Amino acid sequence: MRDAIIIDTDPGQDDAVALLLAFASADTLDVRVITTVAGNVPVERTTANALRIRDLAGSAVPIHRGAEAPLVVALETAEFVCGPDGLAGADLPPPASAAAPGHAVQAIIEVCRAAPDEGVTLCPLGPLTNLALAFRLAPDILPKVRRIVLMGGAIGLGNITPAAEFNIHVDPHAAAVVFGAGRPIVMFGLGVTLQAIASHEQVGRIGALGTATGRAVHGMLTRPRPGGLGTAGHPMHDPCVIAWLLWPELFSGRDCFVEVETGAGPLRGRTTIDWNGRMKRPPNAHVVATVAAHDLFERLVERLATLP
Numbered sequence: 001m002r003d004a005i006i007i008d009t010d011p012g013q014d015d016a017v018a019l020l021l022a023f024a025s026a027d028t029l030d031v032r033v034i035t036t037v038a039g040n041v042p043v044e045r046t047t048a049n050a051l052r053i054r055d056l057a058g059s060a061v062p063i064h065r066g067a068e069a070p071l072v073v074a075l076e077t078a079e080f081v082c083g084p085d086g087l088a089g090a091d092l093p094p095p096a097s098a099a100a101p102g103h104a105v106q107a108i109i110e111v112c113r114a115a116p117d118e119g120v121t122l123c124p125l126g127p128l129t130n131l132a133l134a135f136r137l138a139p140d141i142l143p144k145v146r147r148i149v150l151m152g153g154a155i156g157l158g159n160i161t162p163a164a165e166f167n168i169h170v171d172p173h174a175a176a177v178v179f180g181a182g183r184p185i186v187m188f189g190l191g192v193t194l195q196a197i198a199s200h201e202q203v204g205r206i207g208a209l210g211t212a213t214g215r216a217v218h219g220m221l222t223r224p225r226p227g228g229l230g231t232a233g234h235p236m237h238d239p240c241v242i243a244w245l246l247w248p249e250l251f252s253g254r255d256c257f258v259e260v261e262t263g264a265g266p267l268r269g270r271t272t273i274d275w276n277g278r279m280k281r282p283p284n285a286h287v288v289a290t291v292a293a294h295d296l297f298e299r300l301v302e303r304l305a306t307l308p
Helices: 013-023 043-057 104-113 129-137 139-144 166-170 172-179 200-207 212-221 239-246 293-304
Strands: 003-009 029-036 120-124 145-151 185-188 251-256 258-260 271-273 285-291
Touching: 003 013, 003 104, 013 029, 013 043, 013 212, 013 239, 013 293, 029 043, 029 104, 029 239, 043 212, 104 120, 104 129, 104 139, 120 129, 120 239, 129 139, 129 172, 139 145, 145 239, 166 172, 172 258, 185 239, 200 212, 200 293, 212 293, 239 251, 239 285, 239 293
Parallel strands: 003 029, 003 120, 120 145, 145 185, 185 285
Antiparallel strands: 251 285, 258 271
């Protein structure tokens, strides 16, 4: 039986590759709906980008536009990394169709309520605003949330501030709601996702696929990268979420208690991860720490080769 999943996203190049991997894995993953949120770029752009990626893959999964701003703080975006439209390097046309009617939060609620007995897996790739709103508006859906597999946080240094990873920093209050929701969480923070960098040979093979998908992904992985981001290559943060659903054997980690800093100071958005159990509090997340990056990209290239 295929895993029923919801992808909540703010594309973003690495979000785009995660979506493409999900579209290429329809034999395993049943993507019920894609919801968009403000993050890398404002929500009108993240929605357009999700639609562009859907068009590229030839998919018909419904896409719903979501939250325009974080719960409490002002929106911060990342055009300095992703480019003005969020998909620098992809060279994709405008979307061929509009988003589905209805707000993303309502779509999450409806899909969860209609989920099979085994529930639905939520896959947030950006700020957690939509999920937090859904959980607060409809707490009855929580038993239908099988697990939350998310990209966000850091066990060490951040990438938007010294303390915080971008997704959690953008909406720390939403992250606190999600980590406190009492559902199983698998967390992909910067400690593991910064390992997920394709080799030059693998990037070249993606470009040599001879498909529209291959050209778009190659363009995104070879675009100029700003300095000061921790790596010279382009880490594929968000594809780790989808890859874990497909190939969990490529990853390892441990169960930990994770606390999100919601204060307004320089630690805003920091995820304090109790790796060694010093706080004696029950774990609320499985924190992934390592990935077999070469094997991940070998399998990713194989999946991307199946798309138009």
